[in-house]
Amino acid sequence: MFFAFGNLIYISVLLVNAIAILSEDRFLARVGWSNTVSEPAFGAGSAGDASIKNKLINLTTSVRTLMRIPLIVINSILIVYEVILG
């Protein structure tokens, strides 16, 4: 039951990289996961009709927008660590 945190960090960084790499217009729009703004439906149904798919799309878009620049930093640190320190 030897549990390693280093492997966990690697796994999470790789997964976030995979989310951030996906191309917006070549892949996501084709599948249908693009970030189209829904029609402005004012009323009490705005919180209820956000389906699971819309929420997932929102989540991935926000992760991509937020983590682009920190991912550059983290990847550089990991590359330096792996190359220089073995």
Added chain:
Amino acid sequence: MQRTNYGHPAPATSPPLHHPVPQHVSTVPQLRSPPPPAPQHQTSGYGNPYQQQGPQGGGSAFGAYGGFMADPTAQMGFQVGQTALKHGTEYVEQNFNRYVNFSALKHYFNVSNSYVVNKLFLVLFPWRHKPWSRKQTIGPSGQEGWFLPPRDDLNSPDMYIPLMALVTYILLSTMMAGLQGAFNPELLGYTATYAFFVVGIEILLLKFGCYLLSISNDSQLLDLVAYSGYKFVGVIATILVSEISNGGKGTGGWIGWTIFSYTFLANALFLLRSLKYVLLPENSNDERGTMQTVARSQKSRRTQFLFLYSYPLQLLFMWILTRI
């Protein structure tokens, strides 16, 4: 210095001379050290009675200590230490209260003996219990107040049992490893990290599910942590019974898996009934107009999510924890 009397002649007796009194030890022994400065704000409730008894204790034991408290430098050092301790306590409290909500934590540890016994019984045998909703105090304006502490309400989640169960699990699994001859002191840290990691992953998944299904979570995060800590009770029972009955490597064979499946089912039922009120707001007729119309598909989806959370996820985690 004496004022020289010009008008009146000096009396026959010699004027009182101002002898230089030797100063190297205490000239005026202080029988009682001055009272500490009155605390401005009563933030440290438990720190104050300790400090207010300090100087009186030092003063009343003056005769017993003899020359220890008589030294003014020692007393000054004592008071400086007292003030430093008071300032340090206030500083730590003010800074800690920003990160860890202490008053909320105190609510979770407000348990009694009968509550602990009944709750353990409930976790292991949950099918005979009838009312599962938590009791609330009625606020001053007739609206619902806050929940009752675990001392008064059997259905309220507490953090005492999960914390004790976690520590017992760590010690027990380390002891098992020691009985099998594979013990090293780092195993304690590994097990602790592993258990915390399991709890953390579970809370993350639960929060992710709540976000996806747009379940507005009224109850706090600590409630969910407490609920996810109750499975350690079943894990401990499984490890103990299977170790006793097997003799060797635990959680294998007939009895181990029987006990494991029973405690898993009991834990799942307990979670289902308890989290029903947290995750599925069915008919909450309150004055807040947030959760208006929960569509039928949403409701079935939420029920599915709760079911999914209670059974397969808990099965996975309990199996992970009993793998030793």
